[in-house]
Amino acid sequence: MSSGTESRRVTIHDVARAAGVSRQTVSRALNDKGEIDDSTKQRVLDAALALRYRPSRFARGLVRQDTISVGLLIPDLLNPFFTEVAAAALEAARARGWHVVVYDTADSAEEELGTLRMVTSQVDAVVGYFTRPEAEIEQVARGLPVVLIDREDGTGRFSSIRIDGRDGVKAAISHLVESGHRRIGMLDHDARTEPSLRHTWFADAMAACGLGEGPVCRADQSVEGGEGALENLLTHHPDVTAVFTFNDIIAIGALRGARRLGRRVPRDLAVIGFDGVRLGTLVEPQLSSVALDIRRLGALAVEQAARLLTGSSPLGPDDLVTLAELRLRESA
Amino acid sequence: MSSGTESRRVTIHDVARAAGVSRQTVSRALNDKGEIDDSTKQRVLDAALALRYRPSRFARGLVRQDTISVGLLIPDLLNPFFTEVAAAALEAARARGWHVVVYDTADSAEEELGTLRMVTSQVDAVVGYFTRPEAEIEQVARGLPVVLIDREDGTGRFSSIRIDGRDGVKAAISHLVESGHRRIGMLDHDARTEPSLRHTWFADAMAACGLGEGPVCRADQSVEGGEGALENLLTHHPDVTAVFTFNDIIAIGALRGARRLGRRVPRDLAVIGFDGVRLGTLVEPQLSSVALDIRRLGALAVEQAARLLTGSSPLGPDDLVTLAELRLRESA
DNA sequence: TTGAAAGCGATACCAT
């Protein structure tokens, strides 16, 4: 009559039976509570070991409402900027004893929705990078605390960590102009939609210096993307002597592209990136950049998630900002 | 008599009451099962929204035994090698619909034990890098599937993904010798314990070339570590003309150190790393390296975890290997 | 020191 090879889960009940005690006693032994005889405890532990018993995290979580986990959405973990954000978030979470479930959305909006659906069912809050419209996010988040990084939220439903690079970019362009540059281009990111905020800062800074719009090329967020975009830019605008880029990865690609085109940096071409990733100090020449406190970005996101979760005075927009400042090294 | 501001969790029961239906009907509405009237469904959905209801992931997990999550232990996410391993593991996991809980053990053995304790209670399997003794790991893992990366397991209790760089390192040293180098040093890693396996390969390769032991310096696994170690090495052994390093990060540090010492690479000093991280192609000169299929490392780990979990013919030691091969670029 | 019973919050199965 018995079903033979069927492999049921080993439960606390099985251990109890094997040790000849009740379930509660097993629980006591396993959780190191007092109120239990040493010999009993040992017997239970042995039984548990013999049966390869593992408590169900679900059952346990159901009863002790403690463990918190937060989902982290990252567009591309291999992009060193996002790596740094992730590392910072991880650290902030560990300080709180939180678990972090990481999802690499692979820079794809389709992936993102599926991922979002998946993550929201398994975490207490979500932080990170989102590209889908607010309404869509809300539809799957369903009241779950959400913290966007580097993305405005028109609806006011979500928290968002803002990056304010206006002054930093202005400083960068001013520096270039003071160094004698007049034809300054930009390598913007590749989004199919409107130009980036960083482009707006660039355009404003150019205007403030009385320069009018500079030429812009779109670049994929990768070294190769930056390399190609620079060649593209210089082909159409050979008179350009300086470029500002959407981020450091693209800038590093530009450095490479310049080398291939035989343009010396910074002599023939000045390059200023945006982000301030550590990688920028490893390349030759070292990259000048409008630098962010990247770790703060990740830490702030987790901090805000924590406040949202406990309902305790969430940070306001004025606190959820990171300012960028010009960090001059060798490339400009 | 009512308790006022107390904030209980909103359960399916509350929604049911609010919508004037039973719990099962709520469940149907939320999970898009059929067998429910459209108007009822809408009413339930509205109620759920109004109450900001979110199903408990624990309760849900308890009854539908599907969602699987795996813990990933990484010593230092900012080290680009580990970043690549993590990205690969993430990708392999997503292909299976698994969740990945990532922990950065911050290169600290103390952190690791606490982390391990934390992670094991929240996942169905653990993969990654471990430094604690097997017995300790087992004590907290308690029968949980564990896959070690780049670490032998004496006990046979765990699976381990091996790296076999013997031939690759031999090829590297041979190449150096053929290029005329005789004094070849190594920058080994900084573990307090015995020399690394990679050092053994180095020593054997040296012997095979009839060269005897080369000088060795320990280096912290960071660019700064490699930089300092190289200066250290060259100070004590100025006649060294080539170095092999424990990994690429250290090698990149060595590149920097060489530059600071006024040694041109590869003319005055040849450098060969180990790993083959993408970063190696971004530095000047591009790094030669005994390269691994890093993505395979992460993918294999997850694959094996999957087999262990389902009990279906786990891969044997012969399959759990990644070979390294010499990839020559500019630094040697 | 130990055990019996009552949840925790959801879904599945079986009636109706």
Next chain:
DNA sequence: ATGGTATCGCTTTCAA
């Protein structure tokens, strides 16, 4: 189409 009831595996509360 909808509701009742059992159940998932564990911890907590209260008696004994």
